[in-house]
Amino acid sequence: xxSPSATxxxxxxxxxxxxxxxxxxxxxLHAWAPRHTIAAGDPLAGGRTDLPWSAHGTLPGSGVMALxxxxxxxxxxxxxxxxxxxPVPGDVRGVPGGTAFAADAIDAEEGILIGVPGTDGxxxxxxxxxxxxxxxxxxxxxxxxxxxxxxxxxxxxxYAMREAVRDAADALMKLHTTSLGAAESDPRELIEAELADYxxxxxxxSIPLRARRILDxxxxxxxxxxxAQREPASAPTSASAIGAQESLLRPLWDAIRxxxxxxxxASARGDD
Numbered sequence: 001x002x003s004p005s006a007t008x009x010x011x012x013x014x015x016x017x018x019x020x021x022x023x024x025x026x027x028x029l030h031a032w033a034p035r036h037t038i039a040a041g042d043p044l045a046g047g048r049t050d051l052p053w054s055a056h057g058t059l060p061g062s063g064v065m066a067l068x069x070x071x072x073x074x075x076x077x078x079x080x081x082x083x084x085x086x087p088v089p090g091d092v093r094g095v096p097g098g099t100a101f102a103a104d105a106i107d108a109e110e111g112i113l114i115g116v117p118g119t120d121g122x123x124x125x126x127x128x129x130x131x132x133x134x135x136x137x138x139x140x141x142x143x144x145x146x147x148x149x150x151x152x153x154x155x156x157x158x159y160a161m162r163e164a165v166r167d168a169a170d171a172l173m174k175l176h177t178t179s180l181g182a183a184e185s186d187p188r189e190l191i192e193a194e195l196a197d198y199x200x201x202x203x204x205x206s207i208p209l210r211a212r213r214i215l216d217x218x219x220x221x222x223x224x225x226x227x228a229q230r231e232p233a234s235a236p237t238s239a240s241a242i243g244a245q246e247s248l249l250r251p252l253w254d255a256i257r258x259x260x261x262x263x264x265x266a267s268a269r270g271d272d
Contacts, residue, residue: 001028001198001201001202001203001215002198002215002218002219002222002260003086003109003110003126004029004032004033004110004126004134005084005085005086005110005111005112005124005125005126006084006110006215006260006264007028007029007031007032007201008025008028008029008067008112008124008126009082009083009084009112009264009267009268010203010204010207010264010267010268011024011025011028011029011204012025012068012071012082013082013267013268013269013270014204014206014207014267015068016071016072016075016082017206017270019204019205019206020204020206022065022068024204025068026064026065026068028201028202029064029067029134031200031201031202032126032134032201033128033131033132033133033134034132035132035133035134036063036064036067036133036134036135036136037063037064037133037134037135037136038051038063038064038066038067038070038135038136038137038138039051039052039053039135039136039137039138040052040053040137040138041053041100041101041104041123041125041137041138041139042100042139042140044140045122045138045139045140048140049066049070049073049138051066051070051138067124067136070122070124070138071114071124074114074115074121074122075114077115077116078116079116079117080114080115080116080121081113081114081115081116081117081143081268082112082113082114082268083112083113083114083143083265083268084110084111084112084260084261084264084265084268085105085110085111085112085113086109086110086257086260086261087102087105087106087109087110087111088106088109088253088257089106091254091257092106094113094144094146094261095111095144096113096141096142096143096144099123099139099141099142100139100141101113101123101125101139101141102141104125104137104139105123105125108125108126108127110125110126111123111124111125112124112125113141113143113144114143115143116143117143117144117145117146118143118144118145119142119143120140120141120142120143121140121141121142121143122138122139122140122141123138123139123140123141124136124137124138124139125137125139152258152259152262153262154208154210154211154214154262154263154266155210156262157214157258157259157262157263158210158213158214158217158259160255160258160259161214161217161218161221161255161256161259162217164217164218164221164252164255164256164259165217165220165221165224167252168221168224168225168228168252169224171224171225171228171248171249171252172187172224172225172227172228174248175228175245175248187227187228190227191220191223191224191227194222194223194226194227195219195220195223198219198222198223199219203215203267204267206270207267208266208267208270210263210266211263211264211266211267212263214259214260214262214263215260215263215264217259218256218259218260218263221252221255221256222253222256225249225252225253225256228249229245229249
């Protein structure tokens with residue numbers, strides 16, 4: 001799984017549908033960090049959830065069970081949905097503009113929106129205050145009517161990811177071929193190491209097989225791109241080289257985010 005927010009979206013949806021137990025959700029979260037805390041990100045969210053809130057962010061927050069309580073209570077409202085968002089500068093699809101949630105979600109490059117589209121709801125954003133702790137912040141935020149991501153089917157997303165594997169491999173080869181020097185490490189070994197990190201995170205048994213394939217392939221593409229960006233042989237040495245690498249890799253990162261959104265939301269809905 002690509003992020004704590006994606007993990008929580010998929011597993012919480014499975015739990016709420018009666019296909020997983022609360023302990024399954026907690027186990028999936030603990031694969032990201034041994035300790036989870038939750039606190040309010042604004043006074044309105046603090047008052048609604050009884051979670052600690054501080055203008056200076058100095059409160060330690062409540063334990064992870066409080067996170068499940070917030071999700072269950074918010075989803076109890078008819079028409080509520082769980083939505084993953086994966087915003088980055090220049091691509092903020094599905095994020096309510098001009099909100100504290102939006103600013104912090106862009107900074108974290110992930111988040112979850114919970115509630116009825118077109119009304120005020122709840123936002124969740126994970127951040128690491130230290131390497132062993134994942135802090136979940138709860139926001140009171142509008143829920144956009146439009147879902148994040150393009151109007152794309154699972155079949156289209158799967159095809160896009162198959163194409164992206166080839167394009168990512170071509171990009172990696174091009175960056176290594178056109179750079180000075182040679183990589184000291186075998187890129188294939190580095191890619192396998194990246195994939196091993198992704199594979200630590202399990203999916204619910206109820207996840208649609210096509211969505212699982214999309215997420216696995218998206219992880220494969222992301223592993224290739226990560227290696228392409230950080231390998232010494234492909235490290236840009238000038239402003240023009242940096243721009244060329246960005247132009248080459250950005251469309252592939254965009255395709256990964258789109259496919260992940262489609263697959264996670266199909267899993268949350270229980271689509272086939």
